[in-house]
Amino acid sequence: MISQLSWKIGGQQGEGVESTDRIFSTALNRLGYYLYGYRHFSSRIKGGHTNNKIRISTKPIRAISDDLDILVAFDQESIDFNAHELRDNGVIVADAKFNPVLPEGIKARLFPVPITAIAEELGTSLFKNMAASGASWALLGLPIDVFNKAVEEEFGRKGAAVVEKNIEAVRKGAESVLELAGGPIADFQLEPADGQQKLFMIGNDAMALGAVAAGCRFMPAYPITPASEVMEYLQKVLPKMGGTVIQTEDEIAAVTMAIGANYAGARALTASAGPGLSLMMEAIGLAGMTEQPVVIIDTQRGGPSTGLPTKQEQSDLNAMVYGTHGEIPKIVLSPSTIEECFYDTIEAFNLAEKYQVPVILMTDLQLSLGKQSAEMLDYNRIVIDRGALVTEAPEQEPNQLFKRYEFTENGVSPRVIPGVKNGIHHVTGVEHDQTGRPSESTENRQRMMDKRLEKLKHIQVTDAIKADAPHENPDLLIIGMGSTGGTIDEARRRVDLEGIKTNHATVRLIHPFPAEQLRPLIEKAKQVIVVENNATGQLADQIKLHVGHADKIKNVLKYNGNPFLPAEIEQKCKELTLAWQH
Numbered sequence: 001m002i003s004q005l006s007w008k009i010g011g012q013q014g015e016g017v018e019s020t021d022r023i024f025s026t027a028l029n030r031l032g033y034y035l036y037g038y039r040h041f042s043s044r045i046k047g048g049h050t051n052n053k054i055r056i057s058t059k060p061i062r063a064i065s066d067d068l069d070i071l072v073a074f075d076q077e078s079i080d081f082n083a084h085e086l087r088d089n090g091v092i093v094a095d096a097k098f099n100p101v102l103p104e105g106i107k108a109r110l111f112p113v114p115i116t117a118i119a120e121e122l123g124t125s126l127f128k129n130m131a132a133s134g135a136s137w138a139l140l141g142l143p144i145d146v147f148n149k150a151v152e153e154e155f156g157r158k159g160a161a162v163v164e165k166n167i168e169a170v171r172k173g174a175e176s177v178l179e180l181a182g183g184p185i186a187d188f189q190l191e192p193a194d195g196q197q198k199l200f201m202i203g204n205d206a207m208a209l210g211a212v213a214a215g216c217r218f219m220p221a222y223p224i225t226p227a228s229e230v231m232e233y234l235q236k237v238l239p240k241m242g243g244t245v246i247q248t249e250d251e252i253a254a255v256t257m258a259i260g261a262n263y264a265g266a267r268a269l270t271a272s273a274g275p276g277l278s279l280m281m282e283a284i285g286l287a288g289m290t291e292q293p294v295v296i297i298d299t300q301r302g303g304p305s306t307g308l309p310t311k312q313e314q315s316d317l318n319a320m321v322y323g324t325h326g327e328i329p330k331i332v333l334s335p336s337t338i339e340e341c342f343y344d345t346i347e348a349f350n351l352a353e354k355y356q357v358p359v360i361l362m363t364d365l366q367l368s369l370g371k372q373s374a375e376m377l378d379y380n381r382i383v384i385d386r387g388a389l390v391t392e393a394p395e396q397e398p399n400q401l402f403k404r405y406e407f408t409e410n411g412v413s414p415r416v417i418p419g420v421k422n423g424i425h426h427v428t429g430v431e432h433d434q435t436g437r438p439s440e441s442t443e444n445r446q447r448m449m450d451k452r453l454e455k456l457k458h459i460q461v462t463d464a465i466k467a468d469a470p471h472e473n474p475d476l477l478i479i480g481m482g483s484t485g486g487t488i489d490e491a492r493r494r495v496d497l498e499g500i501k502t503n504h505a506t507v508r509l510i511h512p513f514p515a516e517q518l519r520p521l522i523e524k525a526k527q528v529i530v531v532e533n534n535a536t537g538q539l540a541d542q543i544k545l546h547v548g549h550a551d552k553i554k555n556v557l558k559y560n561g562n563p564f565l566p567a568e569i570e571q572k573c574k575e576l577t578l579a580w581q582h
């Protein structure tokens with residue numbers, strides 16, 4: 001028996017690839033397996049090749065597999081596009097309708113299953129996703145009752161007749177492939193899972209759930225890949241809690257509404273991707289100048305311009321740190337796991353109100369849309385911190401206004417929301433005095449700039465650096481951010497077996513940069529490599545700027561639209577170590 005297996009389904013977008021993957025992986029999750037998924041899809045509603053890859057394991061995993069065990073293909077293009085990933089003697093379950101053939105040089109077992117024919121016998125080709133799922137499940141020799149339960153939950157709202165036909169499609173798909181294969185494939189039998197309950201979700205849903213837990217009750221947003229799921233989740237949930245989601249005409253309206261809602265006392269956020277973040281920049285400056293909290297999620301994708309809207313990239317870092325004109329304090333957080341997406345969103349709201357600054361949650365397409373297993377969330381960890389929010393303002397002298405922007409040692413002033421007695425003050429995007437009245441005084445200008453920027457010196461976040469550093473003087477320190485963390489860990493386990501000592505640091509606070517936490521790790525390492533999905537090494541540049549040691553820092557970059565594979569990082573580690581040794 002084996003401890004892990006990789007499965008992929010491919011076809012044309014809109015013909016059931018997503019639903020097949022969803023039910024197949026949901027059933028595996030119910031058995032207690034750990035799962036890690038990646039979705040390759042085209043930037044169109046229907047048509048164009050798409051595939052979903054799921055890695056199944058009895059142990060925690062946070063990376064895509066290098067190879068592939070089973071490929072389910074709805075068309076020949078799916079075979080031609082993906083067969084190179086198959087390990088020798090892997091399996092292709094293909095729809096017999098298109099007379100599938102193996103590409104030259106591919107050593108795999110091909111089982112042409114009448115997937116479409118089965119579906120049409122049951123009344124519609126829509127059932128072919130269930131026939132394909134049944135064939136996959138049968139090859140693994142897993143209990144069919146668990147799978148049927150997942151089918152019932154997926155289609156139960158459509159009535160018993162629909163459920164029965166889908167289960168019949170599963171049964172016929174299973175029988176057909178078992179007849180071709182002569183039974184379940186012995187070398188694909190998975191060891192039993194631990195049976196423990198696990199979450200199985202995408203990062204966008206985890207952040208949306210974190211927003212709800214943090215007390216967010218308003219989300220204005222404009223749909224954009226790969227951020228739309230945050231809005232779609234909250235559209236279903238917030239109205240049940242007295243909250244509201246508004247689809248705005250553009251991202252400018254979205255972020256200004258979010259700022260306004262926070263000014264009024266509500267916790268609000270918006271979510272977008274790189275192009276939307278660009279439109280938000282002036283308003284983010286407004287939040288910095290007026291010292292209003294706001295939380296913004298940026299799910300990075302391939303750029304610039306429309307770029308690769310459905311592909312992986314980590315190239316918005318510079319925009320998040322430097323994008324606004326002028327100088328304001330802001331916080332940029334970078335979660336790296338599903339669990340961190342949840343907890344970091346709660347912390348983002350607390351930080352925004354505690355320091356009265358915009359907070360940007362920086363994710364990437366793989367973390368935002370890749371469905372993954374996660375440990376059950378601990379709601380006892382949730383703490384709500386509203387900072388220096390004043391609910392009872394002191395009496396003011398006649399004709400005096402509340403000092404909303406009062407000079408303080410840490411730069412954070414008392415904050416009131418509209419309606420608080422004695423809390424009247426001005427709010428304006430121009431430079432102002434302590435009560436908010438416009439001021440062009442040179443002395444006031446410098447003091448206000450210093451006051452706002454003083455906040456950056458006091459910002460504290462949970463685990464600014466997440467380090468795994470077992471070696472005192474490692475050969476390599478590997479640094480990454482976002483979704484690269486699990487892939488780096490898997491590559492490290494392999495190179496450690498080769499006698500190369502590695503430490504790993506994931507940078508979770510991008511701005512203000514945690515130089516003092518990272519510096520000792522870099523100083524102890526013989527070499528440092530920085531792994532990131534962009535072409536210019538933006539994270540590496542931040543490290544060189546704030547920490548130094550540019551002579552020992554090397555870039556490992558990938559910007560073709562795909563996430564890193566463990567083997568790619570493993571190979572780079574070996575190459576750089578070999579070059580250094582010589």
